[in-house]
Amino acid sequence: MKPFLLGCSGLLLLAAGVANGQFWPQWALNPQHTGQVSVAGQAMNRELADIVYDPLVPSEQAANQGELLAHYQVPLIDNAANIFMEFKSGVYNKNRYDTQIWGENGFQWINGQLTQIWSFTSDWKAPGSQADFWEPVFHAVLANGYIYVPGAYGTIFKLNKADGSVVSRINPFPTLDPTIIVAGVFAADGSGNIYYNAIQQYNPGTGISFYQHDIVDSWLVKVSPTDTTSKVSYSILTAATAANSERAPQPGEQCLGDFSIKQLPWPPTPTAVPPTYTCGHSGPP
Numbered sequence: 001m002k003p004f005l006l007g008c009s010g011l012l013l014l015a016a017g018v019a020n021g022q023f024w025p026q027w028a029l030n031p032q033h034t035g036q037v038s039v040a041g042q043a044m045n046r047e048l049a050d051i052v053y054d055p056l057v058p059s060e061q062a063a064n065q066g067e068l069l070a071h072y073q074v075p076l077i078d079n080a081a082n083i084f085m086e087f088k089s090g091v092y093n094k095n096r097y098d099t100q101i102w103g104e105n106g107f108q109w110i111n112g113q114l115t116q117i118w119s120f121t122s123d124w125k126a127p128g129s130q131a132d133f134w135e136p137v138f139h140a141v142l143a144n145g146y147i148y149v150p151g152a153y154g155t156i157f158k159l160n161k162a163d164g165s166v167v168s169r170i171n172p173f174p175t176l177d178p179t180i181i182v183a184g185v186f187a188a189d190g191s192g193n194i195y196y197n198a199i200q201q202y203n204p205g206t207g208i209s210f211y212q213h214d215i216v217d218s219w220l221v222k223v224s225p226t227d228t229t230s231k232v233s234y235s236i237l238t239a240a241t242a243a244n245s246e247r248a249p250q251p252g253e254q255c256l257g258d259f260s261i262k263q264l265p266w267p268p269t270p271t272a273v274p275p276t277y278t279c280g281h282s283g284p285p
Contacts, residue, residue: 049114051107053085056100059092060135069130071137076147078161083107083114084147086138094130102126102138104149106164118164123152127181127201128210141186143194144225154180154198156223172198172221172229179216183284192225197284214251214280238282248282255279 054060054072061068073086083106090101103121107114126136140149146167147159153176158167173180183197198221202213219231238248249255254276259266267274 051085051114053105054088056088056090056092060094063092063094064130070135073137073139076140076142078142081109082161083109084140084142084161086140087119088138096129097126097135100126102150104140104147104159104164106147106161117162120149120157120159120164120166122149122157124150124182125152127183127199132210136183137185139185141188141194143188144192148186148194148223150182150186150196152181153177154182154200154219154221156182156186156194156196158227168227170223170227170229172219172223172231183218194223196221196223198231199283215283217281218283220284234282234284249279251279251281253279 054070057068060070076084078084085105085107087103087105088100089103091099093099101121102124103119105116105120106118108117109115122138124138126138128136138150140147142148142161145161147161149157149159151157151169153171154173155169155171155176157169159165160167177200179202180198180200183199185196187195189195197218199218200216201210202216218234220234220237221229221231223229235251239250255278256273257275257277259268259272259274263272
């Protein structure tokens with residue numbers, strides 16, 4: 001019997017699964033939740049461990065009318081015995097997410113108990129506030145025998161899986177620039193290259209809406225297994241499709257906005273067109 005994991009409301013719940021049926025394709029894989037194995041999974045009613053990784057959930061819900069408007073890392077399983085999960089601490093403030101603290105914990109199964117082996121605290125901070133968007137995700141990835149986690153300044157940390165120690169801090173930029181943030185979830189290809197997005201904010205000051213200013217730039221970053229980096233601006237990626245009628249709008253062009261909430265249900269008429277505004281730089285979510 002091997003475990004599978006469920007992340008729910010800041011709790012890490014582990015339940016038992018059939019040896020050949022515990023992996024992701026059995027449960028979802030795609031938006032239609034189409035199973036792709038012929039082995040029936042064990043019912044999810046045997047709890048093996050219960051770990052709180054976000055103790056700030058009560059504060060988050062109290063500040064948002066009972067809703068939990070946050071994104072969490074998917075637990076990472078390495079050879080069934082090792083499990084890695086994000087953790088949070090600090091103070092929740094819906095007006096600025098950066099009062100919280102994020103990091104990664106390493107766990108192992110020891111004598112049938114899921115035991116925390118190490119903890120690494122990152123200097124990564126989520127941008128924005130509840131007025132801008134749901135709380136962004138802090139998400140690690142396993143590759144090349146290491147675990148990579150987001151850091152500040154658009155950098156990433158390469159950690160030793162055994163003890164959480166820093167092997168290297170990988171920076172694709174000339175300096176440690178506090179206006180550059182890691183955005184979204186890491187990805188790894190079959191060759192061990194890591195891909196992630198970085199955004200340079202115009203003025204990430206306290207109390208300033210993320211959308212108050214256009215971003216300066218954003219990049220798709222590639223990190224090789226030997227820590228060498230390369231990057232390309234999304235302005236170049238989107239401009240490369242300029243001959244395509246479906247290309248992304250460029251800065252200074254007109255973009256379609258939103259209908260007024262007073263015009264619900266949308267669209268107000270079948271041929272209605274929402275108002276336009278001046279486009280900014282294209283960037284990743």
